[in-house]
Amino acid sequence: NSKVIQTPRYLVKGQGQKAKMRCIPEKGHPVVFWYQQNKNNEFKFLINFQNQEVLQQIDMTEKRFSAECPSNSPCSLEIQSSEAGDSALYLCASSPTGYYAEQFFGPGTRLTVL
Amino acid sequence: GDQVEQSPSALSLHEGTGSALRCNFTTTMRAVQWFQQNSRGSLINLFYLASGTKENGRLKSTFNSKESYSTLHIRDAQLEDSGTYFCAAEDSGGSNYKLTFGKGTLLTVTP
Numbered sequence: 246n247s248k249v250i251q252t253p254r255y256l257v258k259g260q261g262q263k264a265k266m267r268c269i270p271e272k273g274h275p276v277v278f279w280y281q282q283n284k285n286n287e288f289k290f291l292i293n294f295q296n297q298e299v300l301q302q303i304d305m306t307e308k309r310f311s312a313e314c315p316s317n318s319p320c321s322l323e324i325q326s327s328e329a330g331d332s333a334l335y336l337c338a339s340s341p342t343g344y345y346a347e348q349f350f351g352p353g354t355r356l357t358v359l
Numbered sequence: 360g361d362q363v364e365q366s367p368s369a370l371s372l373h374e375g376t377g378s379a380l381r382c383n384f385t386t387t388m389r390a391v392q393w394f395q396q397n398s399r400g401s402l403i404n405l406f407y408l409a410s411g412t413k414e415n416g417r418l419k420s421t422f423n424s425k426e427s428y429s430t431l432h433i434r435d436a437q438l439e440d441s442g443t444y445f446c447a448a449e450d451s452g453g454s455n456y457k458l459t460f461g462k463g464t465l466l467t468v469t470p
Contacts, residue, residue: 246403278457282400286443288460301457334400344456345390345449347407353400 247271249351251337252319256356258327265323266354270339276300277314278338278348279322288336294320327358362386365446365461372468377417377434380464382446384427389451391422391429392458396443405431405444424451436468 250269258264270277279291292302294314306312314320324331334353340346364383372378382391393405406413408422408429417436422429429446443465447458 247401276456280458286445286463288445288447288458290457290459293457336402338458340456345409346456347392347404348458349404350394350402355400 247349247351249337249339249349251335251351251354253354254352256354257359258356259359260328261326262358263323263325264327264331264356264358265321266335266356267319267321268337268339268351269319270337271349274339274341274349276340276342276346277320278340279306279312280336280338282334282336282353284333291322291335324356327356329358332356332358361462362450362459363446363448363461365464367464368462369465370467372433372436372440372466374437374468374470375435377432377436379433380431380444380446380466382429382448382461384429384448387427387451388424388448391420391446391448393420393429393431394445394447395440396445396463398442402445433466436466438468438470441466441468 248271275296278293281289291306292312293300312322336353338348338350340348390409394402406420412421417434419432443463445463447460
């Protein structure tokens with residue numbers, strides 16, 4: 246189904262530590278999304294990119310996360326100072342265009358903040 | 360309130376039977392996707408629809424943007440169909456293409 250690669254699959258951090266996860270989108274997909282899924286199955290859009298440019302990010306992402314999609318390197322999402330409430334499944338998706346385009350998801354990085 | 364209301368939240372089916380899941384939208388959506396999330400957390404794409412009906416094996420999905428709903432029909436349920444099903448839609452007024460997800464339907468198929 247999907248060819249989006251995410252690493253690591255599991256990440257355990259202490260509060261205040263940095264947590265970094267990576268995503269390789271499907272080949273030929275210039276649009277990349279990051280979503281957070283919490284234990285209540287609530288999905289939150291975090292940020293998206295078209296090639297290397299940020300299209301939109303929510304307030305939380307702007308303040309506490311750093312994210313990039315450099316050319317010829319994996320995309321990354323990093324929480325600067327982890328909080329217990331950041332424990333969640335972080336999903337990366339890619340699509341061939343942004344508009345009217347199916348999104349394909351990676352297997353996710355499950356972050357646990359102790 | 361939630362833009363995407365998914366029902367039921369849980370569903371139990373015996374093998375060989377069928378049922379329907381539904382998502383209602385409170386704003387106009389331009390496209391909808393349906394996913395199955397397996398026990399490992401992977402989201403498997405089932406359907407992408409901008410309108411109309413699509414069918415794939417024992418699954419069929421419809422999206423009516425005018426009446427703001429989408430359905431996923433499962434027939435002849437099998438044990439491997441168990442999992443959590445999500446609908447997710449792209450807001451037609453949005454400019455950043457993000458998906459808004461429903462809260463999921465936990466499907467359990469029993470022998």
